Amino acid sequence: MKKALSLLLSAVLVLSAASVAAFAADSFSLEKAYDSDGCYSEDVGESGNGDITVSGSFAIDGTLAVSIPDRVAPGSTFYIPLFEDPADNVGGVVYEDITNTDYFKFKLDKDTNSKLISSITVVTDKRLAGSARTSYLKVVLNDMTDTDEMKTDGTITFKAKADLSSYSGKSSKPASYVDDSTDTWESGDTVTIDYTFWVSNEKATNDDNPDVGDRVYMDPDANDTNTLIWGDDRAALKFDADDDASKFYARLSTSNMSDVYAEYGDPVDADLWFYNFVGSPTVPATSKATLTLGIPWDDDDDYTPDPESCYIYTLDSDGYLTDVTASFTYSEDDQEIPGWSIRTRQLGTYIVSDTELDVYASDDGDVEDVEDDATADSTVSDGKDIPNTGSGDMVNVAVLAAVLSLSAAGAVAFRKAAK
Known part of the structure; x- marks a missing residue:
């Protein structure tokens, strides 16, 4: 009987540990910001739950609006997912092509309270929160000592470097390329992200x-x-x-x-x-x-x-x-x-x-x-x-000690010179 109870208790402990581990892991969401460990960022959202608001589309001639209406902490670093599966496409454009600097040029235009933003870059092939490897905006905010909430916003653009069809004769082609008649994007086409963050201590x-x-x-x-x-x-x-x-x-x-x-x-x-x-x-x-x-x-x-x-x-x-x-x-x-x-x-x-x-x-x-x-x-x-x-x-x-030290050093030097 004791052995049976012991086995039952062990099973309960294992299940409990598994349940804790399951709840400890944050699931992937396009409406969450993450820290470098893959957890919802405690620096984002009034209660530190990583909540962000996303609308629009990450597509050619489209605009993705990303905002953090609740508090985001100054001096923080967090990651915002751009899409879940890099191999997916919108309008025939494969997502991973847009974040590939061989095909699209990345540009950041900071607007209101630009000094609050240290940097915004694109990180590709990164795995967070158990998701497949995908692309994120890595946002690094500067510190501030203000006691009031500050708004910062700006625009990020991905601009096509050449017509998609122009890659027909090249050994390395975009994932969106089908044949030389493919015209899914043309040179100068853009994908836009408008961001708005409310920063406060x-x-x-x-x-x-x-x-x-x-x-x-x-x-x-x-x-x-x-x-x-x-x-x-x-x-x-x-x-x-x-x-x-x-x-x-x-x-x-x-x-x-x-x-x-x-x-x-x-x-x-x-x-x-x-x-x-x-x-x-x-x-x-x-x-x-x-x-x-x-x-x-x-x-x-x-x-x-x-x-x-x-x-x-x-x-x-x-x-x-x-x-x-x-x-x-x-x-x-x-x-x-x-x-x-x-x-x-x-x-x-x-x-x-x-x-x-x-x-x-x-x-x-x-x-x-x-x-x-x-x-x-x-x-x-x-x-x-x-x-x-x-x-x-x-x-x-x-x-006084310095003077005595110099005097002693002079005397030693004099004796050496005399020899």
């Missing part, structure tokens, strides 16, 4: 919890205290808004900046953690907002520095760092999340380091005058103060 409101990297804008509650926490307590913002608080772009990126690591981190073997509030937005607060940079490591990580011994820097638009450690206060439970807090009106790019960085040395070894713009911010009064880093004294020590 995702809306976040009071007490929302967007993921790190999400392209969101904050729409504060008027006359209320607003809170926004990114990711798993990676950062938090708290501020009071008035009755006319404006929306602001609120994307947080924690991606490593290799150039900063190379110039500042690697020379002192430092571990760095990044908090980049893209676009350096101004917070519409009645008074300064409280920004908390959350602890970026887990307790069970192999290496966990002492947060009260860490250093904090801001990165300016020219790539220079400024030590703002003294402007932050560390606390485990005084703010929305544990971390380092500061009172500020504008968000920027912050770097937490487990080691003091040499922020005054430029590439040529000269000492740079770096203005500390953190004076516009104020330290959060509660919690534990982070120790003063003594950056000013370190400059004097570094200069």
